[in-house]
Each structure stands twice: as C-alpha cells, then as structure tokens.
Amino acid sequence: MRNLVVLGGSSHPELLTEVCRRLGIKPGQTTLGKFSNKETQVEIKESVRERDVYIIQSGCGNVNDNFMELLIMINGAKIASAKRITAVIPHFPYSRQPDVPYKTSGAPLTSLPPATPRTPKAVDQEDLGKQLMRQLALTQQHTSSEDFPSKQSNANPEYRPWLARSGTLIADMLTCAGADHIITMDLHDAQFQGFFDCPVDNLLSRAVMMKYIRLNIPNYQKAVIVSPDAGGAKRATAIAERLCMDFALVHKERRQKHSQKSDLMLVGDVRGKECILIDDIADTSYTITKAARMLRDHGALKIYAIVSHALLSANAVENIEQSAIDQLIVSNSVPQSQHYQSSKIKVFDVAPLFAEAIRRSHFGESMSVLLNPRFELD
Secondary structure (H helix, E strand, O other): OOOEEEEEOOOOHHHHHHHHHHHOOOOOOEEEEEOOOOOEEEEEOOOOOOOEEEEEOOOOOOHHHHHHHHHHHHHHHHHOOOOEEEEEEOOOOOOOOOOOOEOOOOOEOOOOOOOOOOOOOOOOOOOHHHHHHHHHHHHHHHHHHHHOHHHHHHOOOOOOOOOOOOHHHHHHHHHHHOOOEEEEEOOOOHHHHHHOOOOEEEEOOHHHHHHHHHHHOOOHHHOEEEEOOHHHHHHHHHHHHHHOOEEEEEEEEOOOOOOOOOEEEEEOOOOOOEEEEEEEEEOOOHHHHHHHHHHHHOOOOEEEEEEEEEOOOOOHHHHHHOOOOOEEEEEOOOOOHHHOOOOOEEEEOOHHHHHHHHHHHHOOOOOHHHHOOOOOOO
C-alpha cells in the first residue's frame, strides 16, 4: 500500500506485527525509550511527510506511561508533516470514567449527581449568642477530632466529595496532540465518542465472538447467553438474538433503600444448561467470577466467559483458576502472553478486525460493514 505507515508503541508489539502482516507491509521504524529520569523518548526513523500514519497503542500495562508515549508519537508525526494521523487504541484508557455518572453495575444513576457543596451562611454580627454557640461547637469538634481521628471524615456532613471525571480531558489531549481520527473497540461507554472533536470509529468484537461460539462451543444453540450485570445486558442480548439463544441476567438488587449491601439475583433459567458469560472488561475478574458462582449454584453444567478486554490485573488469574468458570475466552486487544500458562484461558484474534479497519480508512471505504454482525473476516 502506498503512502501508508503503521507505527506502534511499546504496549502491544505483537498486535502491531500481526496487523502489518495482514496488510502486507512492514511496521514503521521507531525507537522508544526513557531517559534516566523516566521521561519518554520517541524517535521516528522513517519519513512520514504527506503520508497516512496509523499509531497502534493499547491502554494496558503502565497506562499513564503508554498514553503519554502515544501523545508524543502523535505530536512527532504531526511535526514531521504527516498528512493524516490516526490513533488505533484497541483498549481505550480511562473509558470507565464517563462524564455522566453511572452505578458500579454499569447502569445510569436514576437521581441527579452530587450537588455543589452549600456555602455556609454568614454569621449574624449582632447576635453574640449565636457567635458564642458557634465557637463552642467548633471547639468541641476540634477536640473530638483529636481524640478520635477515625471520625474526622464525618465532621462535615454537608460536604460531598467531588469525583474527577477525565473523559473530556483524555479526548482533548489526543486531539491537541494532533490526532485526526480515532479507531478503538468496544468502548465501555458508547457516549465516550461524543467527547471528541474528530471522527471516532468504535469497532465491535461481537462478530468475532459469535464466530468463536459457533466454531468452538459444541451445541451452542442449547446454551444460555448471560450478562454478569445490568450494564452489559444490551451487548449480551444482541448476541443471543443473532444466534437464536436463550438469555439470562445477573441482577444486583438492594433490599433496603439505605443499605449499601446488595444481593445478586438471577433472571432466567440455567439449570442443566451450559452458560456463556459476555462482558467487555475483566480487570480484577471479581464480577464474572461472582456471576459464575451464582450460575453454578443455580445448576449450570458448564460455564464459559467471553471478554473483549482482559486486563487481568492483581490476582485476577488466580481468582479465575479457583472460580467456577470452566473456560475464559479473551481477545488480544491487550497482551496475553503472560496468561497462556493458565489452562482455562483461550485467546481469539482481533488483529484482522483492526487491519481491515485500517485498510478501509486508508482507501476511504465505509466502516459500516465492520459493524454488521454477519460480516466475517478470514
């Protein structure tokens, strides 16, 4: 392909190699490193002047370092007079922190977000009694905070902590660095696309998942597609409807209005059936392992779990090994080489999806076909 350069950051070199092999080109030559004070150093070793540049960098590992490396690479290509710069980010970092507040289960809040803390009312200068009572209350509060430091956080019940949401900031940093186009896959919140001033193509791994189910799970028509939480119900039902399979949902319910403790409830019948859990992100694997335990308790025979982005941080692999999950199928949107030691973990390849997206973007073809669940890549 003429006037096409595909560069890669240090987060996922295996995906860069596979995408370039599918495109029939060599990866762009770069030198990536760090100075002694841990500042990122990037050197592009081939000309990108008036060429179409694609930079592949996934949001995994040392997320902040990899994201800064991506910004520097984008800006370096821009300064080197690249015609167009596309950031290919298989797993988008910070996408779980939207500007619209969500519950931990993924469902939108039914009430308004926390309001601005109220400004204390001005003290009446003429009322000396109120001033004395206020001073006495402050003195007692200061004394109790010294005697019981653990209760200091409840000293001011009117103040509600602010939650910094970084969605718009991340989008602005990418566009300010020089990105003209973003290609990603399975955003945790689809609304994230609206934060950008440049085009964003959110690819779906749904077709690849369905292909894996059809080819690798025996008698999949009799199995049940299960969403581990309410936030992923739409994703799971789309796959269930396309494959003509039954659907179930693990719902988190709070029995008491003011209680923080929640109970899991299964909506659907899984007794004597194989179950396929569908989720977009597995970080600590707490959600899917807890859902798998509930399915096992309700009589499920065998439990599969298919995940788009398997970060598997902390002791996630150990949790999966000890869980009721019989097989965990993950994509290679983030490196999975260190997880091959687990007999339960299998990997499906999304490199063909990104290679086809890059090819279509380079030649100005429509991306809509990649969003069609019936479209299959060789």
